[in-house]
Amino acid sequence: MSGLRALLLDTANRLFEAATEDDVFEGVEAGRFPTDHWRAIEENGLADVLLPEAAGGAGVDFGDAMAVARAAGAFALPLPLVETIIGRRLLADAGIEPPAGPLGLVTAAPVTDVAWPDEIAAVVVAYQPDGVGWVAAADVDFEAGTSSAGEPVGRLCRRPAIPADQSGGPGSGPSASELMATARTAMIAGAMERILDLTIEHVQGRVQFGRPLARFQAVQQMVAVMTSHAAVVGVASDTAIAAIEAATEGGASGAGFKAACAKARASEACYEVTRIAHQLHGAIGYTREHDLQRFTRRLWAWRDADGDEGYWQAQVGTLAIGAGADGLWPLLAGA
């Protein structure tokens, strides 16, 4: 890990720990935005990590920013930070001054929900290849709702109209939906790491029939399966991130295929990981009293966000069928 990334992660972990205290989640479930924590995160520059240095950003690479996204997942951060990071970058790439404050982001992936519709400053609309723009949240028609994680969400009733002076041509790099899918995959990977950690701690500490659950072979096998899924999602996430990084630097591509594969795999794995985690935690895990639900409920929200597995599988399948029998392997092994 680079020194810069370690420093960035250190800051992120410290801020995220504070922003995920019990009272914050209680407020979130009651619809209260943790404004102070958002401000602290913004003041420390985390929302601007992907902006070029000239635009006031930290000038870190995409991988560093995605390490922050993974940490956000590992803490179940109930703030629209990752949307804001990617949204600001997309606007900057299109030569548009990003508005201040938290952002929502809508891409070509099927629209699900925008988090915190009453708190965000604007919605970034990035239906590449058409272009990128933003519209003030107050001008967007939202249908109010709550995500499975208990966060307020707004469903877009129609595609918002973007004022001409707030829109620009698309950037040349990876598309907005691929960037956001990759970021969401990193969040899922982080949440899975946490769920695995919680589960291992639980089965080692919980004693039944006179021995820790971890001593039962059936339990060991289930934890092993869960570990496999979490670890493969982790490496899928890192591999997609590396591909996006290479593509942004104008290197070998295939980033679109890899981002699609990674989100498809991550969303699909949410079922097995949450199923096993809850099974092993037993009744206590099925309560709002236990921390597990902060993470499993977010996995259920995040597997649908920015394109669910069905959407990304269809993208992958279309590319694979298009490649044909002779092109399938080169597509998979493509550097």
Next chain:
Amino acid sequence: MKAPTVHLRFSPAVLPEAAENLRSEIRELLEDTRARGVWFAEGLSWWGRNPELSRALGEAGFIGMTWPRCYGGAERSQLERYVVTEELLAAGAPAAFHWFADRQIGPSILRYGSEAQKRRFLPPIARGELSFAVGMSEPDSGSDLASIRMRAERVDSGWRLNGSKIWTSYAHVAEYCVALVRTEPKSDKRHAGMSQVIIDLKNANGITVRPIIDLPGRHDFNEVFFEDTFVPDDCLLGNPGDGWSQVTSELAYERSGPERFLTNFHLLRALVDALDGSASPAAQREVGLLVSRLWALRAASVSVAAALEAGETPNVESALVKDLGTNFQQEVPEIVRRLLAAEGIDDRNLLDILSQVVLAAPSYTIQGGATEILRGIVARGLRLR
């Protein structure tokens, strides 16, 4: 709540340019030999045995490619070998003639063998001329390998072997077999007293080979009986008593390789061939499900290969790749079946491959470490046992 402890993480790896550059070379060789009729893609992928193709691969430096030049190797990296292996699998090339020697026997000889053994065995293996079988399981010792009974008794200038080995692929045609045997009686120390011996299957006395026909109807497996078989002193591989650590140290190579998720790639390929732009959204999703899983598995497997190249022993990660990979392979024919029915596809070639793969599928999660054993290894890595 602090940041979570990360219990297991694959470091993402990118294959180096030198490895990527080999891709076109091996593809060219495979295309050329196929065009000349040396080989054709058989129903069971790399399990086919084709000495002529293996010789061509050896001649081009694609066998034993990580070994020192003085033993016939090409001093390539593990990652270069990885690319060659996956290209063989993706093409469905019959590679069993040299597979076991290239993957595990050769590396064992290189690591534990005497200078004379290295000089005697490695160059012909690398030329694709010498085929080895692996003698590990016994009729009463499957997953519990440490319970083997086959004995090697010290006799004048050598060892006398008694016992039997089973599931010994190609023992009926291979020149040699490396067997795990007891050189000391069983004791409290389960893993002590075992050694590896190299047996000349063509010339040693007292060997009987009984064919075993598998589900797809092939004769790959055998049961091999040894009755007072004599092997000379110089056939002991490594130190007497070190057999267990010798066989387990090579497991990461055996388990994490691309054969654990590409063995039925030809089925996926045939499926994509049978579909076209008019495939239904449901078919696109099913293909995408399979391809995205395969892609993610490969990323994990490449990560293990890079760790091996860096001198690490990622046994837990390898067990994990094999578990997920073989379970994936087992699901492929089921998903393809469902899809064919839903799409109304009636493609003779595809159905032929499918029926072969359905018959082979149960073996994936048994050979080279059964699912339950692998999960136990992962659980031990997590300190649950």
